Amino acid sequence: MDKTISFIQPSRNNLKYLKWSYDSIRKNLGYRHEICMADDFSNDGTWEWMKEIAKKDANVKIHRNSGPERLGHTILYDTLVDMATNDIVMIYHADMYALPGLDDEILKHIKPGVVVSATRIEPPLHPDGPEKLLIDFGIEPEEFKEDELLGWHSSFPELTHSKLGKETTEGIFAPWAIYKKDFQSIGGHDDLYAPQSKEDSDIFNRFVLNGYKTIQTWRGFVYHMTCRGSRFAEGAKRNPEGEVAMIGRETDEWLTQNERSTRNFSRKWSSYCLHDDYLKPYVQPKYDIGYIVKNCDINALRGLEPWSDGMFIDNESLVEQYIKEEQPNTKFNLKERLSGKLDNDIIVEFDVNKLNQEGYEMLIMLPEIIKDSGKIGEFTLGIFEIKIKSLKTYEKELIKCNIN
Secondary structure, three states: OOOOEEEEEOOOOOOOHHHHHHHHHHHOOOOEEEEEEEEOOOOOHHHHHHHHHHHHHOOOOEEEEEEOOOHHHHHHHHHHHOOOOOEEEEOOOOEEEEOOOOHHHHHHHHHOOEEEEEEEOOOOOOOOOOEEEEEOOOOOHHHHOOHHHHHHHHHHOOOOOOOOOOEEEEOOOEEEEEEHHHHHHHHOOHHHHHOOOOOOOOOHHHHOOOOEEEEEEEEEEEEEEOOOOEEEEOEEEEEOOOOEEEOOOHHHHHHEEEEEEEHHHHHHHOOOOEEEOOEEEEOOOOOOOOEEOOOHHHHHHHHHHHOOEEEOOOHHHHHHHHHHHHHOOOOOHHHHHOOOHHHHHOEEEEHHHHHHHHHHHHHHHHHHHHHHHOOOOOEEEOOOOOOOEOOOOHHHHOOOOOOO
């Protein structure tokens, strides 16, 4: 094949995995593909190693965030895509090992308007799922069972092509490849989620809304160590029984940012991250919904604000307190969202004192409920008084974003 791929690999303080990953690409895929790597202000020698590799390997491009603030892969993915010289780019984690034939299987299916994912083989650090294969070939490069993995892979043509018995399914997750023009035409990743978390779910929604086809090939594989960025303070270790203990390993940094990004995803999409069993995303309608909330307190405001497009609360000091607390965590203008001047297409009025968990979940599912009802007018749903002026949806207005 004459097409080539630019592998896109940001890295932050995980040098031993990046070395392991680089070596796998060159050993198993050769030197024909470009590797674009970024160092996100690491202090483990990553930049020095990248400079040495770039001297030896003419098909490597490198970039450094000189800090002191971390940029995160949400930003650096796009920086590297801009640097890439190939038409096809592949978002590729620094803790992934490329198995032989990965590139050929990706290139077999890639074309404009198509996003192609490889199949991940992972050690049992997380629950199994129908979109991946859970096989333990090691959880650290030092214990990596490379010969076993390559032996397994060499027998793959005799194996079932997937858990469905198909060569391809329609999920999307890293590593995924796309034409650079397709990626850039919708503005790349949304920096709303910087430095990380939920930027992938966001862009996957936008791919689907823009009409891109998603393909997962069950003949192109990576072995994925998983979570070797900022999520865990130290590498996964085996307990004396040989199992892997991951509970409580998330860093405070990761937990805080994950919560921040989850709330911003809700603000943008009025939804959780939704997908089928094989991780193909589906997007619920994005209506323009405002809340009139009686007897609101600070805890209720924290829980409700991300799910609305505007709120009226008859308590100015409460609103001021919340904006001071929450505005640093989002690019959305909370002063506008909480101005109380509701001209939304849909108004929902309720009393917080009557809101229980069932009602809260009903509120979050309101877009689906409205979609199914399809009626303009006024009605009561449990504790909610709902007025619908328009059923216009806005999800397609979210396809494109601008990277700052």
